Amino acid sequence: MKQLYYAVTLYTALGLVSGLFYRDFTKAHNFTGKTELAITHTHLLALGTLFFLIVLALEKQFTLSAERLYGWFFWTYNVGVLWSVACMTAIGIRTVQGHSPESGLLAHMAGGGHILLTVGFVVFFICLYRPVTARQEKPAHV
Numbered sequence: 850m851k852q853l854y855y856a857v858t859l860y861t862a863l864g865l866v867s868g869l870f871y872r873d874f875t876k877a878h879n880f881t882g883k884t885e886l887a888i889t890h891t892h893l894l895a896l897g898t899l900f901f902l903i904v905l906a907l908e909k910q911f912t913l914s915a916e917r918l919y920g921w922f923f924w925t926y927n928v929g930v931l932w933s934v935a936c937m938t939a940i941g942i943r944t945v946q947g948h949s950p951e952s953g954l955l956a957h958m959a960g961g962g963h964i965l966l967t968v969g970f971v972v973f974f975i976c977l978y979r980p981v982t983a984r985q986e987k988p989a990h991v
Contacts, residue, residue: 852914853905856927860897864890868936878945886941896930896966902923904973911976911980919976926969 868890875884887892904913936959943949 850905850914851910852923853901853908856901856923857898857905860893860901860930862917863934864898864928867893867934871941874942875945882944884941884944885937885947887943889937892934892937893930907977911977913976913980916976916979918972922969922972922976925972929962929965929967929969931962932965933959936962966991 867886869882870888871890874886875881907913936955940952940959942954943952943955
């Protein structure tokens with residue numbers, strides 16, 4: 850549970866800082882166009898903070914961390930989020946500085962982060978399956 854709490858706290862801090870960075874960086878460069886920096890804030894808060902708050906509640910209810918693949922879910926998902934957001938940040942900074950918004954390498958790297966996110970989601974649902982179905986299969990006491 851502490852691990853999930855720390856993840857929620859980290860993603861909240863990163864989400865808030867990324868929003869501040871977006872605002873100040875674009876203002877400092879007199880940039881008014883579209884940039885990936887605009888969505889790093891929401892990616893961190895939604896995929897990080899909100900998602901792990903939900904996982905925290907599910908952990909309290911089902912003890913998901915007892916599942917064999919839980920560690921794989923936790924680390925794969927976190928690497929996927931951080932990798933994706935790091936690539937988005939790099940692409941956004943390049944855009945604000947007047948470079949081509951997407952270099953081939955950065956786009957492919959961002960895609961790799963999204964693949965890790967997908968794998969993390971799949972493993973999460975695998976971890977969730979047994980505890981959820983086990984509760985439904987218990988007979989009701991009369």
